[in-house]
Amino acid sequence: MSEAIFELKNISYTYKDKLEHTPALKNINLKIDKGDFVALVGPNGSGKTTLIKLILGVMKLQKGEIYIKGDNHQKYASWQEIGYVSQKSNSFAKGFPASVSEVILSGLTKQKGLFKRFSRKDKKRLEEVLELLDIQDLKDKNISSLSGGQTQRVFIARALINRPSILVLDEPTVGIDNQHVKEFYDVLLKLKKQSVTILLVTHDIGVVVDHANEVACLNGHLHFHGTNHEFKNLGEAELSKIYGFPLQLVSHDHDRECCV
Numbered sequence: 001m002s003e004a005i006f007e008l009k010n011i012s013y014t015y016k017d018k019l020e021h022t023p024a025l026k027n028i029n030l031k032i033d034k035g036d037f038v039a040l041v042g043p044n045g046s047g048k049t050t051l052i053k054l055i056l057g058v059m060k061l062q063k064g065e066i067y068i069k070g071d072n073h074q075k076y077a078s079w080q081e082i083g084y085v086s087q088k089s090n091s092f093a094k095g096f097p098a099s100v101s102e103v104i105l106s107g108l109t110k111q112k113g114l115f116k117r118f119s120r121k122d123k124k125r126l127e128e129v130l131e132l133l134d135i136q137d138l139k140d141k142n143i144s145s146l147s148g149g150q151t152q153r154v155f156i157a158r159a160l161i162n163r164p165s166i167l168v169l170d171e172p173t174v175g176i177d178n179q180h181v182k183e184f185y186d187v188l189l190k191l192k193k194q195s196v197t198i199l200l201v202t203h204d205i206g207v208v209v210d211h212a213n214e215v216a217c218l219n220g221h222l223h224f225h226g227t228n229h230e231f232k233n234l235g236e237a238e239l240s241k242i243y244g245f246p247l248q249l250v251s252h253d254h255d256r257e258c259c260v
């Protein structure tokens with residue numbers, strides 16, 4: 001039987017700022033099993049980042065329940081097994097006085113504690129992730145001197161250094177050039193083969209169809225959750241309804257499709 005990694009039950013969330021109450025999520029039920037590669041898609045403002053932040057406990061739940069590997073997420077204690085790349089990694093890096101290697105190694109502090117020295121094994125793992133993300137030449141540079149795409153690859157390396165069994169990625173390839181995007185998805189597919197569970201927020205429908213095995217479409221509500229093949233068969237009318245504006249599916253290279 002499949003093991004549930006994330007189980008979301010009746011999640012609703014409303015931002016209560018001074019001016020208005022914006023319901024961002026309404027009654028979301030979603031189950032993600034071990035080894036799944038789930039793409040979370042939806043238009044701007046559809047609640048994707050809000051959902052990720054609730055799952056990771058960055059924001060407090062208002063309504064509903066979240067379970068991680070069967071534990072209520074308030075009691076879940078193994079956060080070090082979850083690698084996370086946020087949408088905002090790039091802006092965090094600006095003006096941060098640390099080298100690329102130091103930033104990547106800081107991904108181990110959840111596991112080792114703040115003041116532990118890094119072992120030879122840790123440094124070997126550092127070399128492995130530098131190579132995986134093709135950033136060996138950047139290792140001694142100051143993080144704030146890098147381009148947006150390079151910085152993003154450093155933060156992906158940081159998320160991977162722990163060998164996480166769960167990866168949560170919020171638009172991780174924004175600003176990364178096509179060649180490195182392709183290499184990044186090759187890395188994800190390798191991890192998927194090792195049964196790493198992946199939850200990826202993306203606007204790239206081509207990636208969804210090519211790489212993810214499941215797709216969840218959000219627009220306040222969860223409008224669709226199914227396999228990538230079922231997603232492909234949704235058709236333009238259904239997709240336009242989910243996105244709230246007209247969409248057309250266009251085929252590329254015979255086996256690839258994307259939305260425009």
Ligand SMILES: Nc1ncnc2c1ncn2[C@@H]1O[C@H](COP(=O)(O)OP(=O)(O)OP(=O)(O)O)[C@@H](O)[C@H]1O
Pocket residue numbers: 015016017022023024042043044045046047048049050051
């Ligand atoms: N801190 C906040 N205060 C008030 N409203 C917020 C806040 N953060 C997000 N929202 C609102 O909640 C809704 C969902 O936002 P969220 O960032 O989760 O969407 P998203 O799907 O991740 O969008 P995008 O694709 O643009 O990143 C939007 O209407 C947004 O304006």
